Amino acid sequence: MAYDFAAIEPKWQKIWAEQKVFEVEADDSKEKFYCLEMFPYPSGALHMGHLRNYSIGDLLARFLRKQGYNVLYPMGFDAFGMPAENAAIKMKLSPAKWTFSNIEHMTEQLKRAGYSYDWRRRVETCNVNYYKWNQWLFLQFYKKGLVYRKHAPVNWCEDCQTVLANEQVVDEGVCWRCGTPVVKRDLDQWFIRITDYAEELLVCLDDLTGWPERVVTMQRNWIGRSEGVHFKMDIADTDLTIEAFTTRIDTTFGMTFVAIAAEHPFVEAFAEIAGGAKADELRAFAKRIASRSAIERTAVGGDKEGMNTGFFAINPVNGKKVPIWIADYILTDYGTGAIMGVPAHDQRDFDFVRKYDIPVIPVVRPADGPIPNGDEMTEATPADGVACNSGEFDGLPTQEAIEKISNWFEKQGLGEREVQYRLRDWLISRQRYWGTPIPMIYCEDCGVVPVPEDQLPVELPLDVEIPPTGGNPLVNRADFVNTTCPVCGKPAKRETDTMDTFFCSSWYFDRYTSPWTTDTPFDAHDAKYWMPVDQYIGGIEHACLHLIYARFFTKVCSDLGLLPKDVREPFKNLLTQGMVIKDGAKMSKSIGNVVDPDEIMSKYGADTARLFILFASPPDKDLDWSDRGVEGANRFLNRVWRLVETDLENIKNAPRERVAVKEIAEASDKEIKRIIHSTLERVTRDIRYERQFNTAVARLMELTNALLSYKPETAVGNSIKREGVETLLSCLSPYAPHMTEELWQMIGNTDCLSVAPWFAVDEDALAAEEETIVLQINGKVREQFTVQSGLSKVELEKEVLSRSETKARIEGKEIVKVIAVPGRLVNIVVKG
C-alpha cells in the first residue's frame, strides 16, 4: 500500500498555515538566518527550474529553523516586464490582470509544494505600494547625483522596441530576452552612475568568500579595471589637442599613428577643416563604420579597416608627427575613443599597420636579446622586457619604465595616471508600458524637474490598450502625460519611459524585511536585524545582471543611511543552482522535453518531487530529469512509511527516553544505535557545511535499510528503534515535510515536526567496538580484518604483524617499513 499523499499533503499545509508555524518577526534575542531565492517572474506557471530552486531553499530554511535559527524565508514576484504586454496583445487582457492572475496561480502552486514561506511578506513589484518606493529611491539617487540624463548612442532592440543596458546585450550583441541583434541609436536616456561604485564593487569581491569562484570572476571581468595614463597630444597645424588612454605608456616612443573611433567628434572637426571632397570622404567612411551592428563589429575579428584623416598628432615624448586615422576597431565608449597606435607591441595595431603600410618601431626588447627589426616582425610583442629606442628611458625594465614615463607625463602636465573600467553606467529608461514610471517632469521653462516626493506615487494607469504593434501606450495618454510643473506651476509633460525591471529586483530583499511599511521603503530596524541575506539561491544567468545591480543598490542604500553602514553587500553566501536537463537539453517548450511540476505532484506528491530533485544531483550541478528516478524517490518514501506502519504499535508504545549507550547489552542494539547517530552526524554535516543534499539522502536511505532489518525483541530494542525512526523522520523532514509530519504524529508525538529541534549527536554512540582495518603490502590492498577499536599506532602495528595471515603474506621478505594508520589501514613495505 502506498501512502495517501493526496490527503496528507493538504492536511499539513492547512495546519502549518493555521498555526502560523512559519511566520517570523525580528527578535534580537535570537540568531537570525535570512534564506532567499531569486523571486520568479509571474509568467503563468512554475517550471521545474523553479521547483528545484525553491526545494533547495526550503530544505535549508527548514533545516536551519530546526537548528534553532530565527529564519526569514519570504517569497514574491518580479512582476513588471515585457511578457505581460505581449500576453495582453495576444489575449486581449490588461497586463495587470494577466500578471495578478498568474501571481495567484503560482502562489497556489508554491503552497501546494509545501514551501515554508512567511506568506504575509509576499511582495509584488507591480503593486503601487512597492513601485512607489522605486520612484522614491530614484529621487534619492537623483539628489545624490547618481542619476543623469544623456544623449548618447545606446543599445536598441527592434523587437522589444526599447533600449537595453549593456548587461542586457549578450552573446556577441543580441537582446538578452528575445535574441534580436541589437543596434545603436542616438537617444536621450536616463542613466545611473553605477561606475561611481566600480572600484568598491571590484574590491568587495574579495570579501565574497561565500560566493562561487566563477561568479566572482565573471563580475571581475565585467567590471574590467585597468590602470594607465590619460594624456594629450597637439594636432599639427590646428588648435586642437587629442586625448588618449594607454596602459602601456612605456611604449609611447613606438607610436607610429593615432586612431580614433568613427563616432569621435574629431571626425566632424577634421571634415570641417579639410572641406571639399576629403570632408565627404571622411564623413561617409565614419557613417558606414558607425552604422554597423554590434554583431557585425565583433564579427570583424582580425580584419581591420581605416581611413587616413590627413591630420597629424605630435608625439609628446619626441615631437614626432604621426598620422591620425579613423579605425573600425576603436571603441567610442571606452577610454577616450582614441588610441596611440604602437604596432610593435599591440597585436591589433600591428594587424592594422600591416594592411596600411605604417611603420613598426620596437621600443621594448627582450631582457637578454637584441632590438628586433620592425620591418621583419610578424607579430606584436606585448610581453614585458627592457625599453629601447626610448631616449633617456632606454634600458629600463617595462614596469619601471611605466613608472618613470608616467611621472614624466604628470610633471610636464601632459597627462595623468587614470583608472579605466569596462563597466558602463546603467541605462535604466525603457520605452515600455508595464514598468515603474520614471518620476520626472519636463517643463519648457524649468527644464527637467523631479516629481516632489509628496506627490509620489506617479501611478501607472491600468486601463490601457497596448498597441498591437507594441510600443508604449503612455505616450498617447493625455491624462498621464499632461501635468503641471512642480516649480513654476505651468503646464508640463511627464516622462513616459519606465524603469528597467532590474531596478525593482535590486532591493526587494530589503522590502521583505518589512513589506507592510508605508513611510519608508523598508524599516531600518528590521533591515538592520535581517540584512544581509545569509543564503541566496538562484541561477548563474544573473551573474553580471541582477547580482551586480543588487550589490550596487546595497552600497548606495548604505551610503544613504537606509541600511546600516556596515551592510555593504546584500548576499553573504550565494548558491547558483544548475539547470534541469532532460534528454540532454535544458527543458524547453520548443524542444518539447518539459516536465510539468503540477503533473509530478499529482502523480507522486510534492514530497516525492522535492526528494527526487534534491537527491538526483548536487545543487550546483545540472540535474538530469529521470522519470524512473522519480519513481525511485517515491519508492523510498513508501519504504519509510512501511517501516513505521508495519510496526506502529511497538514504536508508538516504546519508551521515549533515550537509552544510554552504557546501558545497552546487546551488540546488535549497540550497532543500530551507532548507525543512527553516525547517520545523524553525516546528514547534519552534509546539509550544514558541505551543502551536499544528495549524499544526505543516501545516508538516510542506508539508515532506512538498517532499520527495516532491525527486529528488536526487548523494551530497550523498541526504544532504540523509536529513536531511529524519530531521527530518520526529523532528518527527512526538510526534504519530505508532509509525510514525515504525518508519521511523527502517528507514532504519538503532538508537537510540530517542522519546527521540532534538530536532534543532537550522542558522541558515545559513535564509537564502534570493532573496526575494519585494511592490510596493504607495498601499497596494494591485500585483505581486510577487524580489530578492537581504539588501538594506537604501535598497538595496531604489533597486532597486525602477529597475525598468522600477515606472516604468510610477507614470508621470506624483508620488512622495510610499516605504516599504521589507526582506524584505517596498515601498509607493510617489503623487499625481495
Added chain:
RNA sequence: GCCGGAGUGGCGGAAUGGCAGACGCAGCGGAUUCAAAAUCCGCCGGGGUAACACCCGUGGGGGUUCGAGUCCCCCCUCCGGCACCA
C-alpha cells in the same frame, strides 16, 4: 585569445591523500502470486579462474608519496563567461 569549471560503471552520482564506484536508476537471477503489479532476497567495472588467487581500471603522459580519482607539471576534450577594452 584571456579567465573560470568539469572529465569516475550502461546512467545519475559517492569517496578529510588511505578498501574506487556509497546511494539510487537500469539490467540479470530468485521468492511470493493462478497471473500480473507491488513487495522481498541475491548478483551487477573489465580481464582471469571450476571457485579462489591474481592482473587492469577514475580523459592522456610524467612527477611527489609507503600509498594519488584526490597534490604538482605538461597535454587532450567538453561546458560556461568575457572578448578589437587600448
